Amino acid sequence: MKAHCDAHSHRPESLADLTERLRARARKVTGPRQAILDLLRRQRHPLSNREIWRALPPSDCNLATIYRAIHLLERLGMVKRFDFGDGVARFELVREGDDGHHHHLVCTVCASVVEIADCFPVEWERQIAKEHGFGSVTHKLEFFGVCPQCQ
Amino acid sequence: MKAHCDAHSHRPESLADLTERLRARARKVTGPRQAILDLLRRQRHPLSNREIWRALPPSDCNLATIYRAIHLLERLGMVKRFDFGDGVARFELVREGDDGHHHHLVCTVCASVVEIADCFPVEWERQIAKEHGFGSVTHKLEFFGVCPQCQ
DNA sequence: ATCGCTGCAAAAATTTTGCAGGTAA
DNA sequence: TTACCTGCAAAATTTTTGCAGCGAT
Numbered sequence: 001m002k003a004h005c006d007a008h009s010h011r012p013e014s015l016a017d018l019t020e021r022l023r024a025r026a027r028k029v030t031g032p033r034q035a036i037l038d039l040l041r042r043q044r045h046p047l048s049n050r051e052i053w054r055a056l057p058p059s060d061c062n063l064a065t066i067y068r069a070i071h072l073l074e075r076l077g078m079v080k081r082f083d084f085g086d087g088v089a090r091f092e093l094v095r096e097g098d099d100g101h102h103h104h105l106v107c108t109v110c111a112s113v114v115e116i117a118d119c120f121p122v123e124w125e126r127q128i129a130k131e132h133g134f135g136s137v138t139h140k141l142e143f144f145g146v147c148p149q150c151q
Numbered sequence: 152m153k154a155h156c157d158a159h160s161h162r163p164e165s166l167a168d169l170t171e172r173l174r175a176r177a178r179k180v181t182g183p184r185q186a187i188l189d190l191l192r193r194q195r196h197p198l199s200n201r202e203i204w205r206a207l208p209p210s211d212c213n214l215a216t217i218y219r220a221i222h223l224l225e226r227l228g229m230v231k232r233f234d235f236g237d238g239v240a241r242f243e244l245v246r247e248g249d250d251g252h253h254h255h256l257v258c259t260v261c262a263s264v265v266e267i268a269d270c271f272p273v274e275w276e277r278q279i280a281k282e283h284g285f286g287s288v289t290h291k292l293e294f295f296g297v298c299p300q301c302q
Numbered sequence: 303a304t305c306g307c308t309g310c311a312a313a314a315a316t317t318t319t320g321c322a323g324g325t326a327a
Numbered sequence: 328t329t330a331c332c333t334g335c336a337a338a339a340t341t342t343t344t345g346c347a348g349c350g351a352t
Contacts, residue, residue: 085291087240137295143290145280145289
């Protein structure tokens with residue numbers, strides 16, 4: 001049984017490549033957008049809009065601009081939304097040509113995050129889709145537990 | 152390979168049984184709480200706090216009370232939170248002795264919901280836990296697609 | 303009679319939007 | 328130049344909290 005996603009490399013795409021992707025879509029490469037992209041490309045794990053805001057020097061970007069920029073990047077498929085069940089959306093950069101599909105193991109005590117290579121088997125997903133007549137089926141899967149340090 | 156959860160019966164627990172569970176935990180059985188429980192026990196699928204509020208006659212319950220009651224029911228394990236990725240928490244009644252663990256297939260167009268019997272294989276979950284030294288690992292899994300009517 | 307629960311209203315927190323000026327292309 | 332972006336501030340949401348009075352037990 002083969003999962004339909006593998007762990008992806010963590011070597012970050014260069015900032016130049018990222019901004020090029022914006023330009024290619026006729027979007028402007030501005031200071032705030034570069035700051036956000038440059039922050040995200042250094043992160044291994046998803047950040048919320050507010051976390052991005054706090055991580056950036058106050059002069060770099062307004063919180064409203066972050067909301068707007070993240071919306072844009074999400075629409076362009078450059079950023080993917082993850083939900084760890086605490087009501088806060090978090091975002092991760094998606095590598096060129098990738099769909100960003102993967103999962104996390106989140107510590108319910110300290111909120112540390114591990115990226116997971118395994119994935120729900122495609123055959124099951126297809127079967128579930130067929131069984132109910134649904135099309136274009138995907139899934140969201142996240143794991144929760146207590147990390148070694150917090151035990 | 153066996154999933155570790157099966158579809159559960161949809162026959163709703165009686166309101167009397169539900170309120171008894173409250174009383175057994177030294178919580179008061181009040182009008183608003185009965186109204187909420189009685190509404191949830193008739194639902195097959197999760198409702199948000201606001202949906203509960205709109206579904207109830209205005210005089211039955213204040214929105215703030217619903218937030219408080221749902222928090223309580225969640226703490227008592229009588230209600231389970233689900234997240235369909237749209238930023239709104241939804242809640243489902245959990246049957247006595249059950250842990251409420253199951254998954255949904257949600258239409259991304261009309262938001263209709265189908266309950267899913269399959270589940271992520273326990274062995275994999277255990278392996279993931281072991282691999283990263285995590286304890287008490289569970290998961291959240293939801294499927295998304297386009298239902299027959301919306302295609 | 304208690305103590306928990308409720309409604310109401312205000313506060314806090316989160317996300318969206320309008321607008322006027324600035325800037326990438 | 329000309330759209331597109333941005334900061335700021337206000338608005339719209341969503342969720343939490345304080346408080347005085349009511350009511351389940």
